[in-house]
Amino acid sequence: MLRKSIVTLPKPTIEILARNLPSSSLAFHRFLSSSQQRDDDLVCKVEGFLQRFKSKSMDQRILLQQLPNLLIELSEAAQQDSGPIVNKILDEIQSVSMIYSRKVYALAIEVWLKSGRDDSITEAIILLQDLIGKDENLFSIDEEEIDCINSALARTIHALLEHHGLQNAECNNLSTDFLTKALLLEQRMTDIHKNASIPLSPNIATMNAILALKSMQNKPQEAMSLLDEMILAEDSGDLSLAPNRVSYNSVINSFSKKGMLKYAKDTLLLMFSRNEQKKSEVRPDVISFNSLLNAYSNTKDPDSGRKAEKILDWMEELAQTEGLDVAPNAYSYTAVINAYAKSRSPERAEIILHRLLQRRQEGYNVTPTVVTFTAVLNAISQLSHEDAPVRASSVIALMEELHLTGTVDMEPSTVTYNALLNVWKNCRRNPEAPKEVISILQSMKLKAEHARPNTKTYNLVLATLAKASRKYVELAEGLLDELNDARNVAMRPNSVTYNTFLNVLANSKQESVVQKAFDIFENLKRNSNNGTEEAVPTTETYNVMMKVAVNCMPSGGAVRAEEILEELESVYETSDGKIRPTTISYISCIKAWSRDKEPAKLFHAHELIDRMNLAYDSGNEAAKPNTVAYNALLSCYKDVARNVRTRDDQVDILLSISRLLDEMRYSEDFKPDQITYVTILKTLRNLPIQDERIAGIMKRICELCKEDGKLGEQMVQAVKRIHPKLLT
8 A cells, every 4th residue: 555655645755765666666656746746636546547456456457448548648747757657557567467459559659758758759669669560469450549550650750850850950960860760660661551461551640750751851752752642542532641731841841951942832832723623621821831931041043032032922912812821920031031141132131121020010920039130140141241240230239129129029149149250250351350259259258148158159259360360379279268168068169169279270370389289180089089079070170280281380381281181081981981081171282282392392283183083083072173273283383384494394384284274174063264374374474485485375375265254354454464465
């Protein structure tokens, strides 16, 4: 009778007794001991069920018939201890070799998923595998059990995908474990449906879960194929699989994430068309349109902002004239702002913000969010004009004013101020930028918790200092020390922090920073070897270290840069491929050799171009050769030309330059630009033997430049500075 008396015992007594209970019973007694915060009737039901079952005061088969209702109540309670309580009940049933129904399994899964515990998904999957893992468990099931199993499957997949999404957002990488589990469940469902002996068939909940899974996997074509099957079933009279609004919205969202605008819009129009033809009662809602609007911010179409605004106009019109539930909400306006940010039209982004505020003033139920204002700031950050920070500050001021006047219940947050810092970072040649970002950082330190600086804040400040003069090295070092000393997890330095700080050192062009940079580099590599993921080397780390070698080492910089590149190539060959040489890596080394006094610089530069081409041909798409790389190689010829001693050497240079120019002009991946032609002309001018042949070649280069459409006004002026008579 211990279970009954424990409910009424004083708290200290409960704790003493709990220490002597097996771990499987602790959650049960925590559940009972907190009855003041729960439904007393439910506590009594759970306790009574277990007592009667163990004492056999009632027929245990009759008790099992009552169990589903009890599990439904536990599910609705949604308490953290509900899951372990369910396992306790199931263990008691199994201890007497009784079998509970498939419906009980499904309800137990639902209780676990609603418990909100860290292990809830894992426990739910264990139960689900017991339920559907063997074909023999699924023979002779009735319609109610089919619905319960489908519901359990759908809920578990959605829980896995939700957790996968959170992990992806927090860790910046795929939570492959959860996604893999979802895919295994989908495969098991497919196997079940292929077995004609098993009456378990999918319902709309299961199909929608699979559609969500396809969307998460970025497989819109597969999602569309599944939707087509559902439409075909609906048209043949099987309404159990008739797609609902969630089905269509999942497919629209799937296409939108890939920037496949036409297909996203066609799916929306399909919903309209089937409704107008009386084939379906489903009509779009605001989520349908918002999913479509997302596509405009994921496309490379330079006119995406204007097209997104047209969709916004359409939504307002449909809401007013046809009474559809598609009136734009804050998400809708924010999506259009993001589209204008993508198409580099910050002025229109600001206009959309004021359009939203005007709608609110007119009485519509639409309120801007922090995300809305941040989207406008992100749009402004696309500008490098000197007035960009002023415009961004006015957006922040508007946000603060709306909060103070009670118009909106929000105020600038860390994300908002980080967006403002990003505007300053992207503002070119503004001498006030370092002072301003430091001022913003200091003011954030004094604000409420929701607006305090985080790691990204410091990274943005460091990035701004990296673009400024060399005098900010000490200040940057102080900021890095602040992060290292911080106790707050949100303010720990990460790989981006160290890469940005190394960039500050590289841009200082001071020999005194070299040792400090290489010490940090070695520490990051040690972190990687020790399994630390917070601050480890990335591709950017290796690239910045090459920059340090080139900019800050008065001698031997090119050799050291190439050693770092060789190390990077080795890491790529022996690791999972996340760290790899990029086009920038090879360009950095080629530029290093172009500045070096080494007589054999041309040999090294050509070898690097060959290695880059080989890396790309071998599957490293990040090492794709481009115009900048070949221009860097041509720059080596410009310096070597001054030291030519014989006519034969001069001819060799002319032939090499000719081959390189032909290679660029006939390449499908890249073409010569104005810098290419200017560099070649300067190289020819630097040759010591200036005769009619050289003059003729220079004129021919100018003709090719004109043929390629590169002889604009700026190019004309550059050519005149090289040789005033070339264009006469």
